[in-house]
Amino acid sequence: IIPLKSWNMAEKQLFVVFGATGAQGSSVVKALLKDGTFKVRGVTRNPCKKAADDLKELGAEIVIGDLDEAESVKSVLTGAYGVFLVTNFLEHFSKEREIKQGKLVADTSKSLGLKHVVFSGLDNVKKLTNGELEVPHYDSKGEVEEYFREIDVPMTSVRLPAYFENLLTHAKPQKAPDGDGYTIAIPMEDVPVRCMSVADLGPMVLSILKSQEQYIGKNINLHTDEVTTEEMATILSNHTGKKIRDAKISIEDYEKQNSAMANMFRFLKIKSDYNKELTWKLNPKSRTFDEWVKKNTDMLTAILS
Numbered sequence: 001i002i003p004l005k006s007w008n009m010a011e012k013q014l015f016v017v018f019g020a021t022g023a024q025g026s027s028v029v030k031a032l033l034k035d036g037t038f039k040v041r042g043v044t045r046n047p048c049k050k051a052a053d054d055l056k057e058l059g060a061e062i063v064i065g066d067l068d069e070a071e072s073v074k075s076v077l078t079g080a081y082g083v084f085l086v087t088n089f090l091e092h093f094s095k096e097r098e099i100k101q102g103k104l105v106a107d108t109s110k111s112l113g114l115k116h117v118v119f120s121g122l123d124n125v126k127k128l129t130n131g132e133l134e135v136p137h138y139d140s141k142g143e144v145e146e147y148f149r150e151i152d153v154p155m156t157s158v159r160l161p162a163y164f165e166n167l168l169t170h171a172k173p174q175k176a177p178d179g180d181g182y183t184i185a186i187p188m189e190d191v192p193v194r195c196m197s198v199a200d201l202g203p204m205v206l207s208i209l210k211s212q213e214q215y216i217g218k219n220i221n222l223h224t225d226e227v228t229t230e231e232m233a234t235i236l237s238n239h240t241g242k243k244i245r246d247a248k249i250s251i252e253d254y255e256k257q258n259s260a261m262a263n264m265f266r267f268l269k270i271k272s273d274y275n276k277e278l279t280w281k282l283n284p285k286s287r288t289f290d291e292w293v294k295k296n297t298d299m300l301t302a303i304l305s
Helices: 023-035 050-058 070-077 095-112 136-150 164-168 198-210 229-240 251-255 259-270 276-282 289-295 297-303
Strands: 014-018 039-044 061-064 082-085 116-119 155-159 182-184 193-196 219-221 225-227 244-246
Touching: 014 023, 023 039, 023 050, 023 082, 023 198, 039 050, 050 061, 061 070, 070 095, 082 095, 095 116, 095 136, 116 136, 116 198, 136 155, 136 259, 155 198, 164 198, 164 289, 164 297, 182 229, 193 198, 198 276, 219 276, 225 229, 229 244, 229 289, 229 297, 251 259, 289 297
Parallel strands: 014 039, 014 082, 039 061, 082 116, 116 155, 155 219, 182 244
Antiparallel strands: 193 225
């Protein structure tokens, strides 16, 4: 391991970020650029996006990259000190393809001698539950975590919980069937939802890179807050002025809509190895759910109008 302080800062080390224009990747790119320790190469499939232009203006090098193509991965990683890897299961819904992408980056990192990979991983639920539960988008990332370790690539896995930002997209409150306000359908009953703002990830990754000797080889289960669905609804109501309540949907009813996601919630009900204290240590400026809602009240109100 090469301590950051031993580098010749006149020649900054290159750090590569996959998914640079996505929620996780853009947070990492922005944090690294703001800090200035690294040169940053952002990888995207579409460099013509406005998000890519915005990152260029901040000082990032933006390149085209394809996680399915070995030569493309080798090209973007050549000359790099390290890489942040996030894969997107929702792009193709293929567990096998996501595993193949992750293993390709692992093999390439090994062959090029990268010093630190920060991987956006998740638990291998199928393995942890002895096959009782399968959650494809978790299991694939869990297998990739294991593979990095098997081939001795220096890797830290950051396991993100639910994003606060999900409430602006696929988990946004829906008009109540009885017409009385809005409901949130999260089948966790009274079990708190561990969560965080994905925008707070970047400084956490930066902290990991600056103290790599502490974190290489670790799986870090991140979260900055835990709120029940009912508490979530109350906080949203208080800030938006809209009537929002817990839909109190059972996992069995939720399963009729989405069996894989239902199994995810079954797993999250029993998962306990989160590290809130470490998460806040990695980014002391992180936000609680209430703070995030307060800051984003206008956007939240707009999607409810």
